[in-house]
Amino acid sequence: MGCDTSDPTGGGTGITQADLDALASAFGCSVVAISVGPPRNGSLSDDDCTHPNDGDQSKIDYFRFRLSQNMSIVIDYESSDYDAYLYLYDSNGQQLASDDDSGGDLDSRISRTLNTGVYAIGANSVFTTTDLGSYTMRLSN
Numbered sequence: 001m002g003c004d005t006s007d008p009t010g011g012g013t014g015i016t017q018a019d020l021d022a023l024a025s026a027f028g029c030s031v032v033a034i035s036v037g038p039p040r041n042g043s044l045s046d047d048d049c050t051h052p053n054d055g056d057q058s059k060i061d062y063f064r065f066r067l068s069q070n071m072s073i074v075i076d077y078e079s080s081d082y083d084a085y086l087y088l089y090d091s092n093g094q095q096l097a098s099d100d101d102s103g104g105d106l107d108s109r110i111s112r113t114l115n116t117g118v119y120a121i122g123a124n125s126v127f128t129t130t131d132l133g134s135y136t137m138r139l140s141n
């Protein structure tokens with residue numbers, strides 16, 4: 001606990017079954033591990049989960065990461081196919097932050113100092129079910 005300074009942002013490192021259960025319960029959707037590193041490629045598609053409460057039926061992918069120490073992180077979420085919209089949640093699915101266009105060119109960015117713990121990211125789009133395509137998600141510090 002708190003000792004793995006070699007990888008303080010492990011996507012899977014140090015995640016307990018209780019953490020995974022809490023995430024599954026909070027989002028009702030698969031939540032994929034991510035850690036600090038190069039951008040990860042993904043896509044929003046018809047068979048992804050639907051955002052639970054923004055009323056527009058837009059699709060959303062979820063990621064998780066765990067911090068073993070307090071640190072500042074930056075989440076960059078970019079798409080050239082649609083207007084990106086980004087969420088940051090705690091491990092219970094409570095929304096901590098959201099962003100539409102802070103990354104420029106309709107892309108999203110959240111910069112935040114976080115305490116030790118498990119967090120989730122939501123990769124969403126601004127508009128409707130037709131707002132689909134490729135994206136990159138990057139976690140940095």
Ligand SMILES: [Ca+2]
Binds near residue numbers: 042043044045048060
């Ligand atoms: Ca997806």
Ligand SMILES: [Ca+2]
Binds near residue numbers: 084106108126
């Ligand atoms: Ca946007």
